[in-house]
Every structure is written in C-alpha cells, then in structure tokens.
Amino acid sequence: MATSKKTKEKSIITDKSFQFLKNYINNASPVGFESSGQKIWLDYIKPFVDNTFTDPYGTAVGVINPTNNFKVVIEAHADEISWFVNYITNEGLIYLKRNGGVDHQIAPSQRVIIHGKKGAVKAVFGWPAIHTRLGNAEKEQQPKVDNLFLDCGARSKKEVEALGVHIGAVVTYQDGFDELANDYYIGRAFDNRIGGFMIAEVARLLSENKKKLPFGLYVVNAVQEEIGLRGAEMIARRIKPNVAIITDVTHDTQTPMINKMIEGDVTCGKGPSPCYGPAVHNKLLQLVEDVAAKKKIPLQMRTVSRSTGTDTDSFAYANDGCPSVLISIPLRYMHTTVEMLHKKDIEQTIQLIYETLLALTPKTNLSYL
Numbered sequence: 001m002a003t004s005k006k007t008k009e010k011s012i013i014t015d016k017s018f019q020f021l022k023n024y025i026n027n028a029s030p031v032g033f034e035s036s037g038q039k040i041w042l043d044y045i046k047p048f049v050d051n052t053f054t055d056p057y058g059t060a061v062g063v064i065n066p067t068n069n070f071k072v073v074i075e076a077h078a079d080e081i082s083w084f085v086n087y088i089t090n091e092g093l094i095y096l097k098r099n100g101g102v103d104h105q106i107a108p109s110q111r112v113i114i115h116g117k118k119g120a121v122k123a124v125f126g127w128p129a130i131h132t133r134l135g136n137a138e139k140e141q142q143p144k145v146d147n148l149f150l151d152c153g154a155r156s157k158k159e160v161e162a163l164g165v166h167i168g169a170v171v172t173y174q175d176g177f178d179e180l181a182n183d184y185y186i187g188r189a190f191d192n193r194i195g196g197f198m199i200a201e202v203a204r205l206l207s208e209n210k211k212k213l214p215f216g217l218y219v220v221n222a223v224q225e226e227i228g229l230r231g232a233e234m235i236a237r238r239i240k241p242n243v244a245i246i247t248d249v250t251h252d253t254q255t256p257m258i259n260k261m262i263e264g265d266v267t268c269g270k271g272p273s274p275c276y277g278p279a280v281h282n283k284l285l286q287l288v289e290d291v292a293a294k295k296k297i298p299l300q301m302r303t304v305s306r307s308t309g310t311d312t313d314s315f316a317y318a319n320d321g322c323p324s325v326l327i328s329i330p331l332r333y334m335h336t337t338v339e340m341l342h343k344k345d346i347e348q349t350i351q352l353i354y355e356t357l358l359a360l361t362p363k364t365n366l367s368y369l
Contacts (some may be wrong), residue, residue: 030082076195077225100226118164236318271298
C-alpha cells in the first residue's frame with residue numbers, strides 16, 4: 001500500500017517579494033521623512049498597477065482601473081517612530097525630542113543612525129555603567145527623554161556639526177530584519193511597513209492572477225500616521241473613496257504584563273484580527289467575516305473604544321463618510337526594535353484582503369437602513 005506524504009502548502013510570499021520585505025524593513029522611513037521607503041515601495045508595486053502618484057507630503061498610491069468612478073482603497077502607513085536632534089552640548093553629546101510615540105525606556109545602549117546633511121552618522125544611546133549608579137545614595141535614575149543622550153564619538157559641538165549633524169536631524173534605530181524559529185520575523189517598524197508589504201502583495205496577486213475588478217482600486221501607503229493619522233486625512237480627501245480597507249498591527253496579548261481583560265485575546269500565528277468599533281462599518285466587516293469563513297481563514301476578533309487609533313478613523317469620517325474596515329495583524333513588542341510577527345498571519349491577511357476585494361462590487365449593499 002502506498003504511503004501518503006503530506007505536501008507542504010505553497011507560500012504566497014515569493015523569493016522576490018521576501019527580498020522586497022527585508023529591504024523595505026531595513027530602510028529607515030521616519031515620520032515626515034518617508035521618501036526613501038516610499039521609493040522602494042513604488043518601485044516594487046509599479047509592475048502590478050496601471051499608474052502611481054504621490055501627494056505633496058509623500059503618501060504613495062498605486063491605482064488599478066483609474067477611470068472607474070467607484071473607488072476602493074486598501075491602505076497601510078509607511079512611517080516609523082523616531083527621534084529629532086534637539087540640543088548639542090559643548091562636549092558633543094546630543095539630546096533629543098520624540099518624533100512619534102517612541103518608547104524612551106528601550107533606548108539605553110541602543111545603536112542608532114543620525115540622518116544628517118552629509119549622510120548617515122552612527123551613534124549610541126549612552127548610559128552610565130551600573131557600577132557608577134549602584135553606589136549613588138540617591139534613588140537610581142530611570143531613562144527619561146530629558147536624560148537620554150546620543151554619543152557619536154565627537155567630543156565637541158563643532159565636531160558634531162562637522163559630521164553634518166544639525167538641530168532637526170532625524171534619528172532611527174539601527175536594528176533591522178531577522179528571522180527566528182518557527183516562522184517568526186523580527187525587526188523595527190513592522191508597525192506598519194508590514195501593512196505596506198501586504199497591500200503591495202495583494203496588488204501583485206491581482207496582477208499575476210489576471211483578476212479584473214469592477215471598481216478602481218487605490219493601493220495607498222500613507223505617511224505620518226504615528227503623529228495623528230495626518231497622511232490618511234489628506235489622501236482620503238483627495239481620493240474620496242467609496243470603500244476603504246485598512247490594515248495595521250495590533251497587540252499579541254500572550255506575553256507578560258499585558259491584561260487580556262483590557263487588550264483582548266490575540267495570538268501571533270492564529271490569524272488576522274479585525275475589530276468591532278464605531279469607525280468600523282458593520283456591514284463591510286460582515287463581508288470580511290463571510291469571506292474569511294468561506295475561505296477558511298481564522299479570525300481573532302477584538303473591540304476598540306471610541307476610535308481605532310489607526311488610519312481607519314481618517315477614512316471613515318472623511319468627506320461624507322466612507323464605509324471602512326480595519327484588518328490588523330498580531331504583533332509582539334510594538335514600538336521596540338524587536339517587533340515580532342508570524343509568517344502565517346502575513347499570508348492569511350494578504351489572502352483575506354485579496355478575497356474580500358474579489359467578493360466586493362459597487363452593488364454590494366452597505367446601507368444600514
């Protein structure tokens with residue numbers, strides 16, 4: 001009797017798209033300075049769309065069927081949290097301000113890149129050695145924005161400025177993409193360049209599978225989400241979409257110090273995580289749930305209060321209102337240099353958005369009444 005062999009399921013992510021993901025994650029794309037990452041993204045997506053455009057602040061858009069009056073958006077945001085150079089001491093040490101919701105507690109001993117006028121400058125977040133702190137009679141100091149500083153090897157303000165470092169230069173962490181056991185990926189700025197990767201892959205699948213959509217599709221990679229959803233606000237007013245599908249990250253709640261009663265029960269590797277909330281259109285969400293059930297894509301439902309805290313809010317309340325839905329991907333250690341997610345969730349979120357687009361038409365009834 002012949003023995004059966006379990007065949008390994010083919011991955012949605014190709015070798016070429018995986019290389020794009022790594023390059024895209026490793027590239028710095030801080031809030032307000034996203035252009036280099038947007039160029040990488042546009043270069044990748046151009047073969048899969050009919051045309052592309054950018055807005056004055058750098059949001060990048062790929063369009064399929066640009067002449068169709070019914071407009072559907074799939075969207076992610078491209079920016080990452082970072083720091084600004086704010087003050088340079090006479091001794092050459094550099095003090096900072098936040099650019100987005102960067103976590104100051106992870107900063108001590110991190111390696112960074114200062115993006116100066118003469119190019120990249122390497123530096124570190126210095127922190128006094130434990131030997132010098134334990135003997136202090138005063139309470140041991142904790143890292144705060146006002147006591148954190150960068151050391152780039154310069155020993156005077158003049159030497160710092162000679163490197164091209166200036167007030168307003170943006171600073172990003174050095175850590176990049178890596179792989180762990182059991183199909184886990186780590187890196188900084190998966191929040192939310194993983195979203196940019198996933199919507200680009202949706203465009204690729206539509207193109208390679210020669211799918212014809214009955215609407216115009218706008219693949220939107222927005223800027224400045226981390227400081228208040230600003231890029232999404234601008235592009236939503238410009239496109240004036242009829243439907244918007246937003247993707248972002250949400251918290252894996254299985255690690256210590258996270259309260260599931262507050263944050264919900266979400267696990268990396270167990271599927272995309274849509275949510276219920278006022279900005280999320282109930283009938284569009286039901287369509288997503290129906291598609292997931294039909295295609296056997298597991299979902300991890302959760303709730304949000306008042307706002308989603310994502311670009312969903314900007315699209316939902318733009319113009320006269322736009323039916324919008326949020327499909328998040330579980331992420332561990334958000335806003336750190338070791339954000340962690342699972343390959344299976346990436347693929348299933350790509351598949352869910354792709355299949356939802358195939359199920360959606362201009363005649364889909366999204367009326368509440």
